[in-house]
Amino acid sequence: MNIINLNRKNQNNPLEIFMKWLGSDIVKINQSILKNLLGSEPLISDLSNHIIGSGGKRIRPLLTIACSKLCNYIGTRHIELASVIEFIHTATLLHDDVVDDSKKRRGKSSANFIWDNKSSILVGDYLLSKAFRILINEGSIACLDIISKASVKISNGEVKQLVSIKNLHTNESEYLDIINHKTAELFSAACQIGGEVSEINSEKKKCLAEFGTFLGMAYQIIDDSLDYFSDFKTSGKSSGNDLKEGKMSLPLILCYKRCNKSEKKIIEFIITKNKTNNSDFVKVIELMTKYDVKQDCVKKAKHFSTMAVDSLGIFPDSTEKEKLVNLVDYLTYRTK
């Protein structure tokens, strides 16, 4: 990855620059989230605040804001809509953690670990319902259309992923279909909303939708790669979870396809075990290293992030566009 890193644009922490740029909007999104949790049961607000406030990058709502700025939007609608995106994302995370039996989220205890699965399920339901309620009060049928489509696609993607668990015959195309549903769709919706409030033409709307989709694909490929190759000490992200869960993510798919017969048997044995241990993980990493899996995952992510950047070609050069391009670059080469 170092070689590839040399091609990277010379930016000082692009995420920090991005976050600083949108700082006042982040504050407003947080206020909107808090306002929309007012009046709900204490368990709902406590649990929601735990996960929403647990140091996530807020990439998805910030994409709504950044895309609206790219389209020269002047107004306030983007704030509440961005918080809807965060509500939907949070609902998905809560249910994901129950489904995956996760104990950690962003380096901290997960909500289902602190409270319990029941609370996470029901609060997730509340947040999803509330997201639609906010949208209806907001009054835009176009935004409702975008987000409801995304919500169906996300849950369909989650089911697709569940069905593929421990299925070593899962192909790269099936993996791409899963992440297109479960991740890229919400990235795309977030970007589309930014264009929708700005009332840009349909060509530009289509480009923003594609930008989000491609960025989401790149983002998820890197996320799945980090689950094998991140260093907890520097990233706070624990690795090996996907292997434990038998999740058929890109690193494992590539590795298995490239293994010889006896190596394939090793992976089959590890995946079908009830509990994987550290030496299983080390063995898989060894095979992944042998077959250049890490580098190829980054290349494949780069393939999508290049398409994401090209999708912005319809927009004239601007500082907003530059910041979005730098964000794409940062997310593709991030190490946590």
Next chain:
Amino acid sequence: MNIINLNRKNQNNPLEIFMKWLGSDIVKINQSILKNLLGSEPLISDLSNHIIGSGGKRIRPLLTIACSKLCNYIGTRHIELASVIEFIHTATLLHDDVVDDSKKRRGKSSANFIWDNKSSILVGDYLLSKAFRILINEGSIACLDIISKASVKISNGEVKQLVSIKNLHTNESEYLDIINHKTAELFSAACQIGGEVSEINSEKKKCLAEFGTFLGMAYQIIDDSLDYFSDFKTSGKSSGNDLKEGKMSLPLILCYKRCNKSEKKIIEFIITKNKTNNSDFVKVIELMTKYDVKQDCVKKAKHFSTMAVDSLGIFPDSTEKEKLVNLVDYLTYRTK
């Protein structure tokens, strides 16, 4: 309950009459449900078909149909909207069964028992998202408004119920608030939708909303009562689940309030135990019998069902109204 039963209107199986009346609409609702599951993952359609086709009474979607008939609606919109009500109800049931760790639903194996919790969580999410998607395609902002409000209220009610588990200080008013949220709201929404498509005046809409609320309250009180007093052989409904889960439903609240000090201690002991057994259940039933809990639950349900019937006072007498009134009566005195 026998004495009260004597006051019951002399109807031959009012539910059957009701179902026969709406027979062709039931077929259409089923077709609409199947159509809306087309194209989803096989796991989604299999699991959904299992629970939707498992012999539920379809009370909620049929209320939409019956209320639209009461309002002389001529059209087809009510069918798809009724299937939305069933989708939301089914999503709730799937998550409820995971939260309650139920092995049975309507006398058959529950979806989480046949598949697993993960599948039930994710398919529930799909059905909720899909419900909103159908609504948006259907195009009525008023119906979206009604159902999104209901969806938030239901999930808030589910959380309220979760928080009250094993809390013997839960009052009757808190119980009524919980069932108002988790049950009566969807009954109310189902009835409101029937009025909404019929474009009746706002006074009548309000009355239909109230009718649904009061009927939902009565329905849930009886449901909670049957969890203690039903006979599995005749009803197919297993009893004692609420006690096992420490659910603070009306029978337990009334019983605990009426117990003397030493009896209170017995209930406290049973509720705080990790696993209740059959002799615990028998003991609680004994105390409930001593304190007329069963009869009083029916009386309290009757209080709400009377209000439900009175809510229909704004509508002129008709065979449709008569069938709705008979349904209220049947649901209040049902034994399964």
